[in-house]
Amino acid sequence: MNKYFSLLSKIHIHPIFWVLIAIGAMTAQFKALCILFSIVFIHEMGHAVCASFFSWRIKSIQLLPFGGAVEMEEHGNRPLKEDLFVVISGPIQHLWMQIAAWIFWEANFINDSTYEMFIFFNMSIFLFNLVPIWPLDGGKLLFILLSKQKPFSVAHKEMLRISAVVFSCLFLFLLFFNPTLLSGWIIAAFIVHSIYTEYKQRQFVYIRFLMERYYGNHKAFTVLKPIIVDRDDLIYHVLLKFQRGCKHPIIVEDDGKKLFQLDENELLHSFFSEKKTDGKMGDLQYVY
Secondary structure (H helix, E strand, O other): OHHHHHHHHHEEEOHHHHHHHHHHHHOOOHHHHHHHHHHHHHHHHHHHHHHHHOOOOEEEEEEEOOEEEEEEOOOOOOOHHHHHHHHHHHHHHHHHHHHHHHHHHHOOOOOHHHHHHHHHHHHHHHHHHOOOOOOOHHHHHHHHHHHOOOOHHHHHHHHHHHHHHHHHHHHHHHHHHOOOOHHHHHHHHHHHHHHHHHHHOHHHHHHHHHHHHHHOOOOOOOEEOOEEEEOOOEHHHHHOOOOOOEEOOEEEEEOOEEEEEEOHHHHHHHHHOOOOOOOEHHHHOOOO
16 A cells, blocks of 8 residues: 555656646636646546556656656566556546546536536546547557557657657647647647657667566566568667567578577677677577
8 A cells, every 4th residue: 555655756747737837826717727637636646556556667757737647667568458557547537537526516516617617627638638649648559559560669650650640630720720729839849849759769768678678577478479580680670670568589591591599588688788789690690
């Protein structure tokens, strides 16, 4: 139980939220801000409690006006099912909050205006977070879906590409129909920054994924998926084929004939420990 209470010490309110709090204070919207804060808090705690249940390493819990972000020290090597549960644990909270609000309204604990305001904020945050844009929950669900079929590096790039396309469509919608919406511009700026930062750090994200795979635990592997390569293929290019949830025996061929086979840990060892960053697969034939 203590590990769940300790999550409260990891909560940080994002500067964007402070901006909206200041705007709300100046425009006498304190009740709306309290409702918004409560919804976002419960949403993010849903993620955090589920992650803590699976013993994930939680670095911080950021509260944003439209959801938030639980920063983990996990780098793509947890089981995909765990990842899925952690991601959907945020949106699921909106369902019981919707029911609870209706019960309070029916019991006359809250008036009509408060009920309508809560429903609007609750459903808006719920639906917005399901849009397939990084770093929203919808973007993370998209990444999980792509990761089931494609190598980590490919899934990551395609997720960012789709995120950029979907965001561009929504941004054009904002420009045409409500260009003066301040909160829309704030959210757009945050998403642009998030997508750009993730894209800029894509190589680091992938190396971190490989390092966690090499040094971390391997309980996430549920499928044995051989990778067939040529002896002249670069070691790094072979590592780009690694996929989440899969253990990869590496079969090295020459002109279609098998020369030798490596375990993926041997390949990772040659890359990280022996620093063979520019080596070819054939160079490993007599090493292991």
